[in-house]
Amino acid sequence: MPKVLITDNIASEGIELLQKNVPTDIKRGLTPEELVDIIGDYDALVVRSETKVTSPVIEAGRNLKVVARAGIGVDNIDLDAATRAGIAVVNAPIGNTVAAAEHTLALMLSLARNVPQAYASMKEGQWQRSAFMGIEVRNKTLGIIGLGRVGSEVARRASSFGMRLIAFDPFVAPDFAARLGVTTMTLDELLPQADFITLHTPLTPGTTKMINKEQLAKMKPGARLINVARGELVDEDALLQALENEQLAGVALDVFTNEPPGDLPLLRHPRLMATPHLGASTQEAQREVAIEAAEQVIAVLNGQPARNTVNAPFVPPEVHAILAPYVPVASMVGRLLTNMARGQFIGVTLRYQGEIATHNTAILKAAALVGLLSPVSGEVVNMINAPVLAQQRGLQITEQTSSDGLEYASLISATLHTTGDDITIAGTSLRDEPHLVRVNDYWMDVAPSTPYLLFVDNQDQPGTIGAVGTVAGRRNINISFMEVGRIAPRGQAMMVLGVDDPISADALDEIMALPQIDNARVVAM
Known part of the structure; x- marks a missing residue:
């Protein structure tokens, strides 16, 4: 037993x-x-x-x-x-989803009506009604950054207050947001419109200190910020400065970069309301x-699957040996799509060509969704829960099969449909290693063996490769390999460079400033 x-x-x-x-x-x-x-x-x-x-x-x-x-x-x-x-x-x-959402609203209402300050005043025997004039949340704009489980529950509840709801989350479908009564937009569009801003994004390298000095400066003067997600999403020094210069009317924090936060100067500001990570603390x-x-x-x-398995499962033994090498290919394709896409996600079309198309491709679909969602999810995404998470985000998943594998024995390609431009990535397995073979209309052969890939859209003309290499050399960025795909000689082309070192935003800007460069994107592999 x-x-x-x-x-x-x-x-x-x-x-x-x-x-x-x-x-x-x-x-x-x-x-x-x-x-x-x-x-x-x-x-x-x-x-x-x-x-x-x-x-x-x-x-x-x-x-x-x-x-x-x-x-x-x-x-x-x-x-x-x-x-x-x-x-x-x-x-x-x-x-704990509802508990976190309710705590968010409790902090929002407390900020609006100066509840902590008024309470402290009363405890000291004072009666200062005029000192704590508040605002109504009715007809105010609530900006929700991250429309996952908690963010969605906040939206549902805030709508009953008569608030206008806007959100930044490029990884949910617009139809899903619309059903919540939420208008999606870019972060730069959201910040100057919102009277209240609440954070509900996962902590990733891309979201660490996403609310920094630059973003705080874009907020509507007198806005109020709430964070019940992760403390590392906010630059706490910049937040204190925004309170001191009265850019923000108030801030409510339930989470901190270090917990407990110790002697944090931010905590002593009179317009900072704080709770000790109580988001999930309900009976x-x-x-x-x-x-x-x-x-x-x-x-x-009992031998049954669990719905929230967070470690990657082994490939089931019943999966045919032909499919096993294509699991990392599908994951690579999905990850590249997420990192290179622009615009709001709508759905993804997965295509299986060649020999793999004659088998049950469910595991390849799951692997592609793992790659697509892992960089943007607050949960550990694996082949068990990835389809469910995609469904929760309202993503439309289409699968197509064809026995024609072009010049490859088997090929996996995926097109991510967004409110911006669609993007297509294709890959295959060669010598049991994933190979990237297509980006949109560019065909190439790249084995992603380096920590970072730099994708450069450029004009196919002499000196382009050298110009990019010069910037990399000046910035001490080591290039491992380079591959070029082009439509026609001296036409549009794409360079893919495998690099061993991180590429800073300044270095990327310098590359994009080159006259022959149209765009450049870095993907951490």
Whole structure:
């Protein structure tokens, strides 16, 4: 009979659900050594954030089939070690969605009516009605940055306040946003229009300090900013400066770059309202995430798939050997599409040509969606949950097959449809390595073996390659390889350069300023 071990505090409803279905032990406060000593006796481990599920724990868990986190984050679990050991890692990303959305609205209303300041004044025995004149949220514009689970719930609730809703999230379909009563736009369009701005994006290299000095300067004077997502999304020094120069009327933060934030000068500003990461701190949310985690543990122990598996599964043994080399090809194609696209996502058309088209391509579709969504999702995206996440974002997925593989035995191509220009990427597998063979109308052969790829749209004329190489050399950017695709001699062309070093925004601007260059984009591989 399988056994479950719980080592952290989770809500009683989750514990009771487990106990009704499987023998369950509760042992809180274990040292790492104690956990390693006993974990071999258990088939499942349930934790929150306190227990560190390290590689030694995974190695000692000879019977482990699943590790469950009663919450969304899995930073305390060694995903690589679990994946190598064939152990499913599941989390509970849905249960705290409403709690985070409601906390966002609580902070917004408190900012509008100066609730914390008025409360503090009253506690000091004062009666200062005129000092705390507020504003109504009715007829105000709420700018939602990130229209995922929490952002969508904020939109649904804010609409009942009679607010105008606008959002920046290029990775959701416009139809999905429209059903929420939200108008999508670029970040530069949103910032000067919004009276309130709330952040709900995942933390990625591209979103770190996305609200910085430059973006704060674009906001409507007197706007109010709310962050219940991740502290690293905001430049805290720039935020303090925006409060001091009265660019912003108020700021509400539930999250910080460092938690606890310590002696942070920002906290002492009178128009800064702060709470200690309470977004998910409701009785209901804790109950929901405990039940969500318990349900998935029971599913895995019963041999069923869990809906929120966060570590990449192994390729199922029943998948034909012909398809296996094309899983990384599909993922590469999806990742390149996301990094090179411009405009709001609408949908994607996947095409399978050649020998792979004669097989069930479900795993290739999932792999392509993993590549497409991983760079922009706040959740760990894998081949189990990627189709569901795409559906939640309202993306239209079309698949086409053809036995004609052109000059390749098999070819995967995908066209991302956006409100801007569509983009097409195609790839194949050569010598069991993914190869990029097409970008829009340009055919080429690139094996992405470097950390970064630089795509340069240019005029095919003498000196172009040298000009780009000169900028790279001056900037100490090492070029590993270069490939050129062109429509016709001295016509439009595309250079693809594999580089070993990051390319700064300044370096990219310098390349794009070259007279023969039309555009340049960097993709981190």
